[in-house]
Amino acid sequence: MNKEKVCIVPFTKKEIPLLACMPDNYEISSVVSAGTELEGKEISFLTNRRELGFTASTDWRNGIRECGIIIITDIGMEKERHLGDLLYEIIGQALGERKKVICFAELEEARRREFEILAKQNGAIFTYACDPYGKREKTRFEKIRFQAPVIYLGEMTQECDGYEIALKLMKRFEQDNLRGALISEDKYNALYEHQYFMQFHDGNGLEHSVEEVKALVNGIEEVEKPDVIILKLPWPMTAFDHNIPYDYGVHAFIISQAVHADYCVYCGLSEMLSEDFISNINEHFRHKFGYPIDAFHISNQILDVVYEPQEKAETIYIPMGRVEGEARALREQTGEPVYQLLNENDFELFYQGLKKELFDFSYGRI
Amino acid sequence: MKPLIYPLKTPLGYYFYETQRNEIIAVNEGIYERIVNWESEGETGDVQAGSEAALAVEELKDLGYLREPYIEKLEHPATKYLDIILERRVSKILLQLTQRCNLRCRYCVYSEEKNFGTRSHSNKDMSYETAKKAVDFYMEHSVDCEEKAIGFYGGEPLLQFGLIKKIIAYCNDVFRGHKIIYSITTNGTLLTDEIMDFLVKNQVYITVSLDGPKEIHDKNRRFVNDAGTYDAVIRNLEKLKHKCEDKLQCAVNMVVDPDNDYQEVSNFFHEPVLKGLNVRWNMVEEENEIKRTSEQFESAYEYQTFLGYVRYFREENFDAPDGLVKGAFEGRAISDSHFQAFELPGVTAPGGPCVPGKMRLLADCDGNLFPCERVSETSSCMKIGSLDAGFDLEKVSRILNVSQITEECRNCWAFALCSVCGKHAADGDALCAELKRKQCSGARGNAWRQIADRILLYENMAHEKKMRKKKEGKF
Numbered sequence: 001m002n003k004e005k006v007c008i009v010p011f012t013k014k015e016i017p018l019l020a021c022m023p024d025n026y027e028i029s030s031v032v033s034a035g036t037e038l039e040g041k042e043i044s045f046l047t048n049r050r051e052l053g054f055t056a057s058t059d060w061r062n063g064i065r066e067c068g069i070i071i072i073t074d075i076g077m078e079k080e081r082h083l084g085d086l087l088y089e090i091i092g093q094a095l096g097e098r099k100k101v102i103c104f105a106e107l108e109e110a111r112r113r114e115f116e117i118l119a120k121q122n123g124a125i126f127t128y129a130c131d132p133y134g135k136r137e138k139t140r141f142e143k144i145r146f147q148a149p150v151i152y153l154g155e156m157t158q159e160c161d162g163y164e165i166a167l168k169l170m171k172r173f174e175q176d177n178l179r180g181a182l183i184s185e186d187k188y189n190a191l192y193e194h195q196y197f198m199q200f201h202d203g204n205g206l207e208h209s210v211e212e213v214k215a216l217v218n219g220i221e222e223v224e225k226p227d228v229i230i231l232k233l234p235w236p237m238t239a240f241d242h243n244i245p246y247d248y249g250v251h252a253f254i255i256s257q258a259v260h261a262d263y264c265v266y267c268g269l270s271e272m273l274s275e276d277f278i279s280n281i282n283e284h285f286r287h288k289f290g291y292p293i294d295a296f297h298i299s300n301q302i303l304d305v306v307y308e309p310q311e312k313a314e315t316i317y318i319p320m321g322r323v324e325g326e327a328r329a330l331r332e333q334t335g336e337p338v339y340q341l342l343n344e345n346d347f348e349l350f351y352q353g354l355k356k357e358l359f360d361f362s363y364g365r366i
Numbered sequence: 367m368k369p370l371i372y373p374l375k376t377p378l379g380y381y382f383y384e385t386q387r388n389e390i391i392a393v394n395e396g397i398y399e400r401i402v403n404w405e406s407e408g409e410t411g412d413v414q415a416g417s418e419a420a421l422a423v424e425e426l427k428d429l430g431y432l433r434e435p436y437i438e439k440l441e442h443p444a445t446k447y448l449d450i451i452l453e454r455r456v457s458k459i460l461l462q463l464t465q466r467c468n469l470r471c472r473y474c475v476y477s478e479e480k481n482f483g484t485r486s487h488s489n490k491d492m493s494y495e496t497a498k499k500a501v502d503f504y505m506e507h508s509v510d511c512e513e514k515a516i517g518f519y520g521g522e523p524l525l526q527f528g529l530i531k532k533i534i535a536y537c538n539d540v541f542r543g544h545k546i547i548y549s550i551t552t553n554g555t556l557l558t559d560e561i562m563d564f565l566v567k568n569q570v571y572i573t574v575s576l577d578g579p580k581e582i583h584d585k586n587r588r589f590v591n592d593a594g595t596y597d598a599v600i601r602n603l604e605k606l607k608h609k610c611e612d613k614l615q616c617a618v619n620m621v622v623d624p625d626n627d628y629q630e631v632s633n634f635f636h637e638p639v640l641k642g643l644n645v646r647w648n649m650v651e652e653e654n655e656i657k658r659t660s661e662q663f664e665s666a667y668e669y670q671t672f673l674g675y676v677r678y679f680r681e682e683n684f685d686a687p688d689g690l691v692k693g694a695f696e697g698r699a700i701s702d703s704h705f706q707a708f709e710l711p712g713v714t715a716p717g718g719p720c721v722p723g724k725m726r727l728l729a730d731c732d733g734n735l736f737p738c739e740r741v742s743e744t745s746s747c748m749k750i751g752s753l754d755a756g757f758d759l760e761k762v763s764r765i766l767n768v769s770q771i772t773e774e775c776r777n778c779w780a781f782a783l784c785s786v787c788g789k790h791a792a793d794g795d796a797l798c799a800e801l802k803r804k805q806c807s808g809a810r811g812n813a814w815r816q817i818a819d820r821i822l823l824y825e826n827m828a829h830e831k832k833m834r835k836k837k838e839g840k841f
Contacts, residue, residue: 082546
């Protein structure tokens with residue numbers, strides 16, 4: 001297959017899942033960071049994991065020259081401000097060189113239009129991939145029965161590797177000729193087929209967003225006939241603590257009432273590595289959501305205890321090897337399904353268990 | 367054995383603070399008396415086994431309260447990951463740009479007059495090479511920090527304005543894409559239009575030192591030629607305030623000498639020049655310790671705190687009555703972080719120390735590293751490494767686990783609320799248990815105040831609820 005070369009800019013740790021699971025028709029030619037702090041460093045440095053085979057550069061002009069597609073990463077308006085005009089300069093240059101630009105960064109309306117015009121003038125392509133899938137005018141409240149098994153992927157705090165695991169699962173299903181569909185809040189889903197960017201917090205009210213999920217799952221089932229659906233839950237599934245409540249897991253709870261989970265993967269911090277914690281959280285889940293956790297992913301992060309109020313839990317990445325070893329030891333000692341799912345062996349072990357649970361029945365009611 | 371608790375009574379109620387759970391429990395008089403007389407009565411005590419108080423005590427024990435001390439080992443929980451924390455999450459770096467200063471403040475830790483051995487005035491400046499090395503060091507050790515924070519410190523850092531400009535240009539390049547928080551602490555006398563415009567444009571948070579009204583400020587803060595600095599500081603502060611669109615970019619720090627009249631200092635907070643600014647204050651230090659407050663100062667402070675609580679509960683538009691109590695009071699009344707319930711594990715450490723070098727790593731003019739700007743730079747035990755050699759993790763661990771030099775900490779009721787850290791024990795090349803112990807009574811006093819404030823808040827709330835019900839005709 002003829003692969004298109006892709007430059008990712010400005011690169012942050014949020015884009016690491018893309019490096020691990022790029023769509024088959026794309027090949028990454030360069031990863032470009034905004035500041036010189038990453039210059040010449042292996043990307044794995046960002047999350048203290050094993051080498052990924054990519055080195056960061058700050059030479060965005062060269063990055064543009066060498067590729068056919070420029071992915072402008074998902075940065076919010078606030079972050080955009082810290083970049084000054086760099087982002088606009090990069091997009092302008094890329095369109096000037098008639099490259100295809102896929103923009104996940106949030107742009108002001110006027111700026112967006114400006115780039116669309118520039119693309120037209122230069123015969124380039126500018127795709128603004130910042131909007132979720134189209135919503136229906138009216139919400140139908142209806143009872144729907146789903147046929148394909150649904151896997152929930154939930155997190156303990158933000159960025160516990162959930163998205164990377166979802167992408168890996170999709171890829172692994174594909175290898176087994178199983179058709180997967182992924183629904184999540186991650187904008188990068190637009191890069192992949194059968195993956196849907198859904199904004200759960202759109203200000204329309206909780207019940208509407210839940211209905212939207214249900215309708216979306218139903219729609220996907222009717223049209224695509226997937227073998228399995230992965231639903232990456234928005235926000236962490238529970239309040240983290242007194243200071244960081246997130247949404248108290250309200251979205252996760254209501255979605256769990258609307259769409260039944262057949263399998264649940266919970267991604268957490270390394271503090272989860274204890275038998276007590278695992279059994280307590282499992283108990284809590286049974287009571288709160290009505291289902292247990294089928295597999296635990298232990299991210300190589302520990303909590304950073306800070307004293308100022310925060311909006312989200314701050315973490316520190318510890319070496320992957322430490323967590324892999326401890327997860328394996330806990331699994332072997334207790335029989336609990338604890339894995340480090342970025343590790344290939346652990347992932348395969350987990351995957352075979354999941355497949356057995358969801359697809360290999362020796363009998364069943366029809 | 368007596369449980370690790372602290373009993374307290376007020377005119378309205380009886381309480382005990384349970385150290386190992388960091389909770390305050392309201393009890394009745396009988397239980398309180400039994401707890402207070404624990405040792406003299408013994409656990410079963412003279413009180414009849416079946417008495418109401420004895421039963422309640424048993425019940426509390428069943429619920430996990432009134433436990434005997436069970437801390438097996440004093441070790442800070444961050445010890446296990448110390449290497450990684452300092453490798454990846456140094457939150458802020460302070461650059462000591464110079465040791466020179468154009469003032470000779472009487473209480474200054476650098477001054478000849480009141481030099482307590484923490485450091486000394488010299489003509490040392492930080493070179494651009496060292497500054498760059500410090501920024502690179504910070505970059506290498508802060509990969510897990512979304513926001514980057516760089517502080518300019520001195521001596522008087524504005525004596526090195528040219529260097530500040532170069533550092534900011536370099537940092538903007540290195541950390542592009544991150545939110546960068548610059549800050550500077552200055553005596554405010556060297557703020558020219560050019561400097562102010564530059565600092566405002568680059569969103570540098572500016573803290574100006576101002577100690578109070580002219581007579582008080584000029585008593586301590588003087589130029590080398592012994593002239594007072596008040597007029598110059600006020601003039602510049604007015605100008606700076608005018609230039610800062612975001613008033614929060616500019617703050618004032620007051621060093622309060624409790625020998626001065628409380629009211630005089632307190633009234634100064636209402637000066638027009640301070641309006642809209644964030645005003646912080648701290649007590650002047652003597653011999654590495656906070657200066658003891660006079661009785662007049664102390665009682666005025668307590669009374670204003672009390673008025674603050676009253677206002678908080680009685681008035682719709684709350685505004686602390688007094689600038690001196692405002693910060694501390696608001697912290698406690700509105701977002702109290704001291705009393706989050708937890709269970710102390712068997713291996714733990716008292717509340718005081720933070721991970722040395724993580725929160726406010728100080729790089730001095732020569733590139734030596736210190737846990738923060740508050741420690742003694744002349745005590746070698748506080749030097750936790752250098753830009754060239756990196757962190758000395760053994761030393762860092764010793765400072766973090768300073769409680770290990772005073773093993774009796776594990777039996778102290780103020781364990782979780784303690785505020786003593788390695789700084790207080792620094793004595794040349796070693797940490798000194800005796801020096802540290804000198805801080806204990808002050809730390810216990812602070813812990814007591816936190817508990818008492820919490821109770822005052824609780825009682826006020828309960829009282830207010832009652833009054834409201836009375837007003838609404840519900841009894």
